[in-house]
Amino acid sequence: xxxLLGLLDLGAxxxxxxxxxxxxxxxxxxxxxxxxxxxxSVDLRALLGAPEVGGVASSGPxxxxxxxxxxxxxxxxxxxxxxxxxxxxxxxxxxxxAPTSGGDVVDAIASLFAGLAAAASSPLDLAxxxxxxxxxxxxxxxxxxxxxxxxDGRSGADTRLRDEATRATxxxxxxxxxxxxxxxxxxxxxxxxxDLAATQLAELTGAQARIDADGMMRVTxxxxxxxxxxxxxATFEATPDAALGGLVRLDVVDGGHRDDVTARLGGAxxxxxxxxDDAMVRAAADLDQLAYDVASEVDAVHRANAGLxxxxxxxxxxxxxxxxxxxLAMAVDPTVAADPRLLAGAAVGAPAxxxxxxxxxxxxxxxxxxxxxxxxxxxxxxxxxxxxxxxxQRAVGLRDLEAARVDVVAGERDxxxxxxxxxxxxxxSEMQRAAQAATRFVSTIDDMLRDLLDKV
Amino acid sequence: MRVxxxxxMELATTATTRARDAVASATGALSSGVAVGRASDDPVRWxxxxxxxxxxxxxxxxxxxxxxxxxxxDQADGALDSVGEVLRRxxxxxxxxxxxxxxxxxxxxxxxxxGQLRQTLIGLLDSRAGDGExxxxxxxxxxxxxxxxxxxxxxxxxxAVVSGEALTQLASLPxxxxxxxxxxxxxxxxxxxxxxxxxxxxAGVQGWLDPVAAAIDQVAGARTTIGVRLEALDQAEQAxxxxxxxxxxxxxxxxxxxxxxxxxxxxxxxxxxxxARAAAARIVALLNQGG
Numbered sequence: 001x002x003x004l005l006g007l008l009d010l011g012a013x014x015x016x017x018x019x020x021x022x023x024x025x026x027x028x029x030x031x032x033x034x035x036x037x038x039x040x041s042v043d044l045r046a047l048l049g050a051p052e053v054g055g056v057a058s059s060g061p062x063x064x065x066x067x068x069x070x071x072x073x074x075x076x077x078x079x080x081x082x083x084x085x086x087x088x089x090x091x092x093x094x095x096x097x098a099p100t101s102g103g104d105v106v107d108a109i110a111s112l113f114a115g116l117a118a119a120a121s122s123p124l125d126l127a128x129x130x131x132x133x134x135x136x137x138x139x140x141x142x143x144x145x146x147x148x149x150x151x152d153g154r155s156g157a158d159t160r161l162r163d164e165a166t167r168a169t170x171x172x173x174x175x176x177x178x179x180x181x182x183x184x185x186x187x188x189x190x191x192x193x194x195d196l197a198a199t200q201l202a203e204l205t206g207a208q209a210r211i212d213a214d215g216m217m218r219v220t221x222x223x224x225x226x227x228x229x230x231x232x233x234a235t236f237e238a239t240p241d242a243a244l245g246g247l248v249r250l251d252v253v254d255g256g257h258r259d260d261v262t263a264r265l266g267g268a269x270x271x272x273x274x275x276x277d278d279a280m281v282r283a284a285a286d287l288d289q290l291a292y293d294v295a296s297e298v299d300a301v302h303r304a305n306a307g308l309x310x311x312x313x314x315x316x317x318x319x320x321x322x323x324x325x326x327x328l329a330m331a332v333d334p335t336v337a338a339d340p341r342l343l344a345g346a347a348v349g350a351p352a353x354x355x356x357x358x359x360x361x362x363x364x365x366x367x368x369x370x371x372x373x374x375x376x377x378x379x380x381x382x383x384x385x386x387x388x389x390x391x392x393q394r395a396v397g398l399r400d401l402e403a404a405r406v407d408v409v410a411g412e413r414d415x416x417x418x419x420x421x422x423x424x425x426x427x428x429s430e431m432q433r434a435a436q437a438a439t440r441f442v443s444t445i446d447d448m449l450r451d452l453l454d455k456v
Numbered sequence: 457m458r459v460x461x462x463x464x465m466e467l468a469t470t471a472t473t474r475a476r477d478a479v480a481s482a483t484g485a486l487s488s489g490v491a492v493g494r495a496s497d498d499p500v501r502w503x504x505x506x507x508x509x510x511x512x513x514x515x516x517x518x519x520x521x522x523x524x525x526x527x528x529x530d531q532a533d534g535a536l537d538s539v540g541e542v543l544r545r546x547x548x549x550x551x552x553x554x555x556x557x558x559x560x561x562x563x564x565x566x567x568x569x570x571g572q573l574r575q576t577l578i579g580l581l582d583s584r585a586g587d588g589e590x591x592x593x594x595x596x597x598x599x600x601x602x603x604x605x606x607x608x609x610x611x612x613x614x615x616a617v618v619s620g621e622a623l624t625q626l627a628s629l630p631x632x633x634x635x636x637x638x639x640x641x642x643x644x645x646x647x648x649x650x651x652x653x654x655x656x657x658x659a660g661v662q663g664w665l666d667p668v669a670a671a672i673d674q675v676a677g678a679r680t681t682i683g684v685r686l687e688a689l690d691q692a693e694q695a696x697x698x699x700x701x702x703x704x705x706x707x708x709x710x711x712x713x714x715x716x717x718x719x720x721x722x723x724x725x726x727x728x729x730x731x732a733r734a735a736a737a738r739i740v741a742l743l744n745q746g747g
Contacts, residue, residue, distance in 0.1 A: 110510035114517025117618040121521035125587035353597025389495020418460035
């Protein structure tokens with residue numbers, strides 16, 4: 001049988017276990033709004049009973065966590081990060097390329113052909129000619145503005161990628177540092193910090209993390225390129241690349257080893273890359289091809305006709321040298337811009353009042369001269385702008401879907417790891433009562449000891 | 457499933473935010489009347505609307521073209537009306553002077569008047585449009601088509617104007633219509649009549665009456681041609697107007713918000729927002745009670 005002194009030990013041990021539980025509950029309450037915090041608990045374990053003293057002991061705080069849920073949380077964060085970045089960038093680009101207030105490329109094409117049709121009815125009217133040349137200039141401006149919006153959009157994505165590379169490097173370093181500290185301490189706060197950093201890294205880069213048997217978190221991109229390996233973290237470097245027109249290439253650098261991950265990134269950076277190197281490249285190609293087709297076809301007709309001075313062979317638009325860059329370089333020929341009388345409205349050799357040149361120019365509106373000879377200029381312009389809108393719509397739909405996925409996983413995480421104030425308050429009260437009982441028990445044993453000593 | 461207070465608040469906040477966004481969207485559609493403002497709202501409907509809008513803009517250019525052409529043909533018709541009057545006066549003088557009762561002095565006076573009528577005729581056939589272009593010059597609109605001698609120096613071209621998508625209409629009458637190439641040379645006819653009158657040549661005057669009558673018919677025929685072209689332009693404008701109306705309806709169908717549907721959506725969204733707010737308030741009350 002245990003002696004009174006042994007019972008005192010039992011009471012003291014129980015008191016310690018219950019105050020430990022109360023402490024954990026208090027910490028849970030304190031961190032109820034801390035991002036990434038996983039609730040903790042203590043396990044009370046009965047010690048051996050009679051003929052030994054027995055009693056209760058508490059294990060160290062234990063995090064409520066699930067490795068599988070962590071994987072899903074990071075995968076959802078990566079998907080949402082990518083869709084959100086792509087949707088935001090595309091919506092912004094769409095607003096600048098095709099503003100709802102009008103004045104986009106399609107409107108300008110329509111205005112040009114309306115102006116040419118009107119001028120054809122009165123080829124000697126300088127006001128009509130000025131209006132038609134003005135419409136041509138407005139079209140050139142619309143093409144340049146749209147092309148510049150694409151350039152600015154890509155450049156903005158590039159700037160964001162540079163910043164995000166820096167943040168990704170810092171997050172990878174945080175994961176590695178947490179790995180190092182967790183190797184010597186099992187502080188749940190460190191595990192929370194590591195999980196949070198890994199989730200943020202996934203949202204930013206799409207990198208996926210797993211915790212191996214040695215307790216170390218390892219992070220890779222696209223299943224191959226190592227970003228964090230134990231206590232070693234690679235860095236993300238953004239390097240201007242001539243192959244990308246001076247925009248940055250994203251490398252993961254680990255010591256002397258360098259992997260180009262530009263096309264393998266997910267998360268927000270993957271979204272930015274998809275916007276910069278895919279959606280906007282397609283949009284620019286569409287716009288350049290349309291600008292090239294409009295300028296080339298209009299110029300061909302314009303050259304074959306003569307201005308009021310009887311001279312033919314002039315271009316209305318500065319002749320595009322190549323398809324690439326045609327939209328950004330589009331401009332009305334400065335000679336014609338300065339003197340609308342040079343607008344080639346008459347057939348070669350015909351008197352100035354002849355309007356066959358203007359008629360031919362106006363009738364280009366109805367011919368399938370764009371989209372590889374399948375669409376009118378307006379039709380192709382609408383297709384190109386609608387393609388940007390369709391990309392944005394898909395990205396927004398995907399963003400909503402990914403947000404719902406994040407929400408579902410967040411609900412599951414909350415169910416597992418979230419702090420419930422009611423639960424914690426009940427737990428706190430339970431531990432407090434138990435500690436009071438342990439105190440009373442110690443006090444009783446102490447009284448018994450005193451009685452015994454008094455009688456000895 | 458275990459749900460914490462924080463999660464409850466998150467869900468309440470998310471539901472309220474979504475409901476508020478839906479109300480804002482429905483209010484925007486109802487107040488602006490536009491359901492599809494951007495391609496990303498609905499690429500297919502936006503494209504349909506954009507094509508209709510662009511076609512309507514080009515069609516407005518066709519309307520300006522038709523309007524200018526009609527104005528010029530109206531002016532030409534007015535000038536030819538005066539030309540007809542001038543020729544009828546010449547015919548009247550010729551008919552009077554072809555009788556034996558007229559004296560040489562009277563024929564000389566008539567010759568002088570016919571000469572003046574001829575000058576008036578040249579002035580009328582050299583009429584200019586509002587933009588300064590000569591109406592009967594064919595393609596040579598910046599040069600007076602009839603010189604002082606009454607010779608036609610314009611071209612025989614008839615101007616076509618764009619009246620619709622892939623459509624053109626003839627919209628002028630060249631001065632060549634009034635030369636021998638198309639019947640009689642009306643200025644030469646008056647010239648001949650004046651010469652015979654001045655020479656007191658009764659038989660000669662008699663001989664010019666048929667050509668003057670032919671000239672009158674020729675001008676009437678020219679006015680008929682102008683009338684036909686004006687009619688064609690009117691029809692083209694009607695067709696264009698119909699197209700513009702159709703395009704406006706197409707644009708409306710594609711991008712405009714149906715007021716009833718938009719109002720219904722707004723009501724639903726407002727009800728949802730009210731519900732979300734009430735739920736959020738109850739959650740807060742519940743949590744306060746618990747605390």
